[in-house]
Amino acid sequence: MYDTLYDFFEDNLGEGSGDIATQVLTIVLIVLVTWLARRLISLLTPWILNTFVKRTKTEFDNRLLEVATPPLRFLVTLLGGWLVLIALELPVQIDNFIDRLMASLIAVAIFWGAYRLVDLIVEVFWRLGRTAADDDSLVRTLFEERLAQITRQVLKAIIVVFAISVVMEEWGYDVDGLVAGLGLGGLAVALAAQDALANLFGYFVILADAPYVHDEYIIVNGETSGIVEEIGFRSTRIRALDQSLIFVPNKTIMNANITNWSRLAKRRLNMTLGIEYSSSPDQVLSVVQAIREMLHDHHLVQTDSVIVQFVEFNESSLDIMIICFMTTTGWGDFQAAKQDINLRIMTILEQHGVDVAFPTRTLFLERAADPELVHAPMPEPKPEPTISTAIDSPVPDDAEN
Numbered sequence: 001m002y003d004t005l006y007d008f009f010e011d012n013l014g015e016g017s018g019d020i021a022t023q024v025l026t027i028v029l030i031v032l033v034t035w036l037a038r039r040l041i042s043l044l045t046p047w048i049l050n051t052f053v054k055r056t057k058t059e060f061d062n063r064l065l066e067v068a069t070p071p072l073r074f075l076v077t078l079l080g081g082w083l084v085l086i087a088l089e090l091p092v093q094i095d096n097f098i099d100r101l102m103a104s105l106i107a108v109a110i111f112w113g114a115y116r117l118v119d120l121i122v123e124v125f126w127r128l129g130r131t132a133a134d135d136d137s138l139v140r141t142l143f144e145e146r147l148a149q150i151t152r153q154v155l156k157a158i159i160v161v162f163a164i165s166v167v168m169e170e171w172g173y174d175v176d177g178l179v180a181g182l183g184l185g186g187l188a189v190a191l192a193a194q195d196a197l198a199n200l201f202g203y204f205v206i207l208a209d210a211p212y213v214h215d216e217y218i219i220v221n222g223e224t225s226g227i228v229e230e231i232g233f234r235s236t237r238i239r240a241l242d243q244s245l246i247f248v249p250n251k252t253i254m255n256a257n258i259t260n261w262s263r264l265a266k267r268r269l270n271m272t273l274g275i276e277y278s279s280s281p282d283q284v285l286s287v288v289q290a291i292r293e294m295l296h297d298h299h300l301v302q303t304d305s306v307i308v309q310f311v312e313f314n315e316s317s318l319d320i321m322i323i324c325f326m327t328t329t330g331w332g333d334f335q336a337a338k339q340d341i342n343l344r345i346m347t348i349l350e351q352h353g354v355d356v357a358f359p360t361r362t363l364f365l366e367r368a369a370d371p372e373l374v375h376a377p378m379p380e381p382k383p384e385p386t387i388s389t390a391i392d393s394p395v396p397d398d399a400e401n
Contacts, residue, residue, distance in 0.1 A: 037076045063120055071113035078105050104167045111163035118155045122148050149231075150207055195251070199234045202250030206231060211253075216262035220248055264329040266302060269338065273345065274317030274357040283354050284310050288320060290348045298344075300326050300337045317357030 081102070212218045212228050218238070219225040226240040236253055238246040275287065292308040295301045305325040312319040326337055349356065 033080065035080075037080070064117075067116045067120055068113060071109050071116065074112070075106065075109040078102060078109060100170055104170050107166045107170065108163060111159055111166075115156055115159050118152055118159070122152050122155070150204075195249075196234065198251040199249050202252075202254035203231070203233050205254050206236070206250060211258045212260050212262075216260055218261070219259040220253060221256045222259075224248060261331075267326045267329060267334045269301075269322070269324050269326055269341070271322045273320040273322060274314060275320065275349070276355050276357045277316075277318060279318060279354050283352055284318060284320075286352050287348060287354055290352065291320070291322060291345060294344050294348065295322075295324050295341070298337075298341065300328050302327055314357075316360045 206212075214228055214230070216228050217226070218228060220238075224238060224240075224246055226238040226246060229237040229239050229245070231237075233250075235247040235249050238248060240246055273291075275284065279287075288308050288310055292306060295306045295308065296303050302325040305323070307321065307323040309321050310318065311321045326334055328334055328337055
């Protein structure tokens, strides 16, 4: 067929036209096949999703097709373009340059697909770890989300490094020599980047020790507090209650005292109720007993932790100590439970005719024993003694000085 077309163009268009015409037809054919391949990939993906993938119980095959389709289409386009350039029969120097360029782009397409697959692969292993584990605590120890996060970052970094090295070798650069040069300058870089390395080491310490994770409320050194938004290689981002964003270096957190309020198993209620001194012993005892029974019956109170006792004669009140643990851990729920308990205490005090004491001070004024002393004249002040000066001094040296 090729010879027939060649002879046809030679006979009708003149000598040399056969080579040009067949070359053009070859290029058109390659472009057409490339376009058809791209369209076939675009059409087959939804068909596969609708026909086969929906029959499975997992969603990973759906996501696999979605992740692999863009790099595959890009790879088909590169191959088609490369074949077109080969068909043009360009000069040797240009042809060598195009070969290197196309080989580099194909490598980039392959590594791009691997880069996009990282998130899916890590999630698959994370799900398998959850399925194999017996309880949630074991899962958090073996393969928590924070470990999955660093695994994604490390794998993506490795893929990028390999892609750069492959492209550099394709263009004739000595990667081994570059690595050796980096090794010689490693000491200088390490000395110049001590803080950066300390923060990076702190990042791994935070991931290993897990004093906090994303979306937990923490307090660092009793000063900085807020919700953890992100744990980065250099710093941890904390969103304060006033919505300001605080960046705390990881090396600081690594050596800091951290209070994690999001990991409370229960909350402690500790309050002192002061009632008036006019309350009788029977009233005090009745109030104490009523509050104790109320806390025992409360659905959010841990019954074995309830302590209600009359403990102290304060300056202006009789103090009743109230201590218990609440099963709720959320701050808002805890405040609502405190409000409910306070209202019930007010009802108890009203039922027993007892009032809450206020800080007061009573002053007693005594009348003078002898009324004449009240109107007695004030004694006259004594004259101040005369102060001698240097002129009056009997010592001659003092007078001269």
